[in-house]
Amino acid sequence: MRKTTYLLPILVILVAAALSSVFIVDEREKALVLQFGRVVTVKEDPGLAFKIPLIQEVVAYDDRILSREVGPLEITPLDDRRLVVDAFARYRIADVKQFRQAVGTGGIELAERRLDNILRAQTREVLGSVSSNDILSSDRATLMLRIRNAAISEARGLGLEVIDVRLKRTDLPQANLEATFSRMRAEREREAADEIARGEEAAQRVRAQADRTVVELVSDAKRESEIARGEADAKRNAIFATAYGADQEFFEFYRTLNAYRGALNENNTTMVMSPDGDFFNYLKTALPDQ
Template identity: 85%
Template sequence: MRKTTYLLPILVIAIAALLSSIFIVDEREKALVLQFGRVVTVKEEPGLAFKLPLIQEVVTYDDRILSREVGPLEVTPLDDRRLIVDAFARYRIADVNQFRQAVGAGGVQVAETRLDSILRSQTREVLGSVRSDSVLSTDRVSLMNRIRDAAITDARALGLEVIDVRLKRTDLPQANLEATFARMRAEREREAADEIARGNEAAQRIRAQADRTVVELVSDAKRQSEITRGEADAERNAIFAQSYGADPEFFEFYRSLSAYRSALQADNSTMVMSPDSDFFDYLKSDQGRN
């Protein structure tokens, strides 16, 4: 009975010591066994593992791919056109031993702060070496790859592996945005003014051409009418001459009637002349003066 009394506490202590020396490494994690703050063992394979109770402790780190958002960052490309850039990175803890030595007990929080500094520095350096048009065009893919490659080298000292870096948003600052809109508006107004000026010039050219065509048509019509009138007058005179030659008396009678039509108008019927004037020959007789 006395032996059982002594053995039971020893057994309990032994079981507690055994249980405290066993730990499980999850397949999504990597584990470090620390003894007085110094790394003793690295456990990367999932399953059961052992440590010395009370003397050693276990620290685990996520072995999955992690994401890190980089807050809005202002960069200045070669053309001094400032841009606001948002980015994010995907990374994983590749070397937990080096990671522990680099960040100490701060863990992932300290590592992400230092990774932010690396990403910001490399983003400013890469985007500052090109023009803003390249950042806003399809060339940004190659720029993201350059940022990633540079970040991989710097993050390796932290035991981190940078897998990818992406630029989510690339905008102009509000002041620059308003200035850009004003510049675009002025450019569009200038283009509109140029189009209006070209339209007015074309309209003036067409109007001048139309006026010239009108003058030419009117001049040609007048010329044709004068030619026609001249030909008609010539034909009329020829007819008169022929008629005069055939019957001089009829010609004199016709010319007298034309003179009466022109002289005896409604507003001018008063004439002062001798009654025996030749003008009245055919008024006195249809035979005229014999």
């Protein structure tokens, strides 16, 4: 009974020690076996691995491709046109041992802060060596490649491999943006004023042409009407002359009746004249006997 009492705690301790000496390396990770803070073993293959309990510890790092956003960065290209650039990088831990030696217990958080500094410095250096038009053009892919290649060598000292660097957004600073918008607005307003002035000028030409055409048409119409009126008067006079030559007495009688109709109209004013005048010749002539 005493022997069992002693053996059971020992067995529990041995089992606990055996379990604590075994660890699993995930396929998405790389592991370091540390002994008193010093790297003893690097475990990169997934599966079971062993360590010395209580003396050694295991630290795992992500082996996948990671992304890092680089905050807004203000740069000044060669043409002094200031720009605000947002970028992001894709990277992975290539050498976990060197990574541990570079960042110590700071881990991935410290490494990303140092990577930010590298990316910011290289972005300023590369984009500051070209004009803003180059940054905003399709050639920016070449500039991103230059930033990545420059960052690779510096990130290698951290045990990191920079896979890609991309510029997400390239804008003007807020103050410059407002000034640029104001300048663009003034330019568009000037163009609009020019277009309005040209339109008014064209409209004046059209109106002048229309007025001239109206004058010409009215003049032609009046001239043709005068010609037609003259020709009609000539025909009328010819008819009157023919009628007068055919029967002079009847023609005089007809003309006198027309004069009566015009003079004795009810709308005319009162006329005072002698009844013996020639105007009443036909009114006072005695009718022939029936």
